[in-house]
Amino acid sequence: MFTETAISKQKRWTENVMRIFFLVMTSLMILPLLLIIGYLIYKALPVLSLEFLFTNPKDNMRAGGLWAPFLGTIYLVVVSLLVSAPIGVFAAVYLNEYARESWFTRITNLAVVNLAGVPSIVHALFGVGAFVLFAGLGESILAASLTLAIMTLPVIIASTTEALKAVPMSFREACWNLGATRWQTIRRIVIPNSISGILTGVILQVSRAAGETAPIMFTGAVFYKAIAEGNLFAYNVMEQCMALSLHLFTISTQVPDVTEGIPYGTAVVLVGSVLLVNAAAIVLRVYLRTRKKW
Amino acid sequence: MNSNSQNGSQTTPIIEVTDLKVHYGNTPALNGVSFDVYQNEILGIIGPAQSGKTTLLKVINRTLEFTPDTTVAGSVKLDGEDISTIGDVYGLRRRIGMVQPLPVGLPLSIYDNVAFAPRTAGIRAKSELDEIVERCLQQAALWEEVKDRLNTLGTKLSGGQQQRLTIARALSHQPDILCLDEFSIAVDPVTTMRIEEVLKTLRTEMTILLVTNLVQQAKRLANRTAFFLNGDLIEIDTTDIIFSENPSEQATYDYVNGTFG
Numbered sequence: 001m002f003t004e005t006a007i008s009k010q011k012r013w014t015e016n017v018m019r020i021f022f023l024v025m026t027s028l029m030i031l032p033l034l035l036i037i038g039y040l041i042y043k044a045l046p047v048l049s050l051e052f053l054f055t056n057p058k059d060n061m062r063a064g065g066l067w068a069p070f071l072g073t074i075y076l077v078v079v080s081l082l083v084s085a086p087i088g089v090f091a092a093v094y095l096n097e098y099a100r101e102s103w104f105t106r107i108t109n110l111a112v113v114n115l116a117g118v119p120s121i122v123h124a125l126f127g128v129g130a131f132v133l134f135a136g137l138g139e140s141i142l143a144a145s146l147t148l149a150i151m152t153l154p155v156i157i158a159s160t161t162e163a164l165k166a167v168p169m170s171f172r173e174a175c176w177n178l179g180a181t182r183w184q185t186i187r188r189i190v191i192p193n194s195i196s197g198i199l200t201g202v203i204l205q206v207s208r209a210a211g212e213t214a215p216i217m218f219t220g221a222v223f224y225k226a227i228a229e230g231n232l233f234a235y236n237v238m239e240q241c242m243a244l245s246l247h248l249f250t251i252s253t254q255v256p257d258v259t260e261g262i263p264y265g266t267a268v269v270l271v272g273s274v275l276l277v278n279a280a281a282i283v284l285r286v287y288l289r290t291r292k293k294w
Numbered sequence: 295m296n297s298n299s300q301n302g303s304q305t306t307p308i309i310e311v312t313d314l315k316v317h318y319g320n321t322p323a324l325n326g327v328s329f330d331v332y333q334n335e336i337l338g339i340i341g342p343a344q345s346g347k348t349t350l351l352k353v354i355n356r357t358l359e360f361t362p363d364t365t366v367a368g369s370v371k372l373d374g375e376d377i378s379t380i381g382d383v384y385g386l387r388r389r390i391g392m393v394q395p396l397p398v399g400l401p402l403s404i405y406d407n408v409a410f411a412p413r414t415a416g417i418r419a420k421s422e423l424d425e426i427v428e429r430c431l432q433q434a435a436l437w438e439e440v441k442d443r444l445n446t447l448g449t450k451l452s453g454g455q456q457q458r459l460t461i462a463r464a465l466s467h468q469p470d471i472l473c474l475d476e477f478s479i480a481v482d483p484v485t486t487m488r489i490e491e492v493l494k495t496l497r498t499e500m501t502i503l504l505v506t507n508l509v510q511q512a513k514r515l516a517n518r519t520a521f522f523l524n525g526d527l528i529e530i531d532t533t534d535i536i537f538s539e540n541p542s543e544q545a546t547y548d549y550v551n552g553t554f555g
Contacts, residue, residue: 051522101362101363117445170396170402171398171400172360172400172462173357173360173394174394174398174400174463175400175410176357176360177357177387177392177394177464178357178387178388178410178411178463178464178466179384179385179386179387179388179411179414179415179467180384180411180414181414184414188402188414189400189402193401193402208457238484259393293401293402293447
């Protein structure tokens with residue numbers, strides 16, 4: 001009764017072929033990532049050390065470490081997220097929880113989608129016009145961070161909206177039936193149950209803000225600037241700063257005779273810190289998911 | 295069981311619905327229905343899907359306002375006051391307990407589920423909340439099963455327990471009217487019977503609107519029964535008459551006896 005027929009044999013064969021096909025595709029996806037990271041670390045090994053991270057570049061950037069660009073990138077990322085995270089999250093809460101379908105929400109949603117598709121160099125030009133010149137901030141950490149904030153805002157709105165939509169509508173209806181206002185519903189039910197998704201979306205924007213070169217190039221990042229080593233408050237937000245992404249571009253293309261390890265070391269630090277932050281996001285997400293309440 | 299079916303039918307109406315019309319966009323959901331609900335009766339509301347039963351409940355506690363693009367005409371009065379002009383809509387909703395078809399345990403502890411409405415209404419005292427939680431869980435016949443684990447998640451209860459939790463929550467704001475929308479749809483027959491027993495006790499304290507797709511449930515519990523069809527109120531009368539051999543409308547007889555359509 002259960003002996004293998006020609007048809008079931010063929011089914012089993014197809015099943016195996018398809019599984020292997022998908023496995024190969026997955027491996028092809030992972031392979032470049034591993035090769036890139038492996039190659040970078042291999043090339044960077046001669047220069048990698050704690051001292052590399054905590055000293056300023058020296059000798060016209062042909063020697064020394066990464067302190068100024070590393071701290072600059074941290075400033076840019078933190079200031080930009082301090083601006084874009086609250087605005088983005090609260091805007092998404094409004095659009096998802098309060099707003100009724102109207103021309104205003106339709107235009108806003110359209111703007112969000114289109115803003116997310118604008119190339120970063122266009123954001124850079126907007127930043128020069130709006131923040132550096134019009135607002136009179138000059139080329140500064142603040143102007144560059146605001147430009148990065150404009151760039152990350154639509155994605156934060158989109159990811160927050162996703163997180164809010166994942167909370168079932170029936171929870172909201174149950175709260176309304178109990179005489180709760182929209183705000184009470186949001187505060188007691190919606191936000192506590194979407195906070196993991198919201199935070200993950202925000203944290204993932206760290207990597208975008210840290211990696212971009214174009215938006216900061218004309219708004220606040222400089223080729224070279226020495227700062228006090230080991231002082232976390234060495235930058236003023238109204239001054240310019242160095243940044244890892246721009247520094248990597250400079251030493252790979254603009255400065256001759258750089259020690260080979262230094263650009264690779266810069267890349268490792270940039271990719272490494274981004275991976276570290278993303279890993280933190282994943283850990284946070286896993287932790288909050290174990291506390292999932294339905 | 296229908297010995298007291300005349301209960302309430304002579305007393306004052308608590309809800310007066312007059313020529314109520316509801317549209318979703320251009321689609322009509324209720325086409326001008328008028329009826330009264332009397333104090334301390336169980337009004338059974340029966341009818342096939344898409345007949346406007348759920349819409350009716352949403353109009354009464356004004357949660358239809360959360361659905362975009364709806365228009366409501368006609369009037370619904372609660373204790374003689376038109377609900378559309380009531381200032382404190384949240385107070386209105388707390389006068390009406392609502393139980394939805396699928397059990398919805400909020401992602402909070404059992405205790406917090408029941409304490410949710412009292413807290414949003416401003417009650418903070420622990421002793422008062424404790425007392426409300428115990429009373430409501432007792433009333434919903436759930437207390438004995440959960441009294442030792444009030445801090446576990448309400449969403450982790452079984453479907454039948456969650457539906458009783460929903461009823462306890464609906465009672466937590468001491469409503470005058472309890473609306474149940476096909477509460478037994480996701481509940482096993484034993485739990486259904488337990489909840490029906492609960493409703494029989496509750497009718498002494500409040501008015502109950504029982505929307506049900508089980509006509510026998512209306513027959514078991516309701517003092518009066520209303521039959522809705524495609525947004526029209528076909529007939530409303532005492533349950534004895536609706537389920538007799540000769541209700542006023544042939545459609546009622548056909549639906550009640552399962553020979554509909």
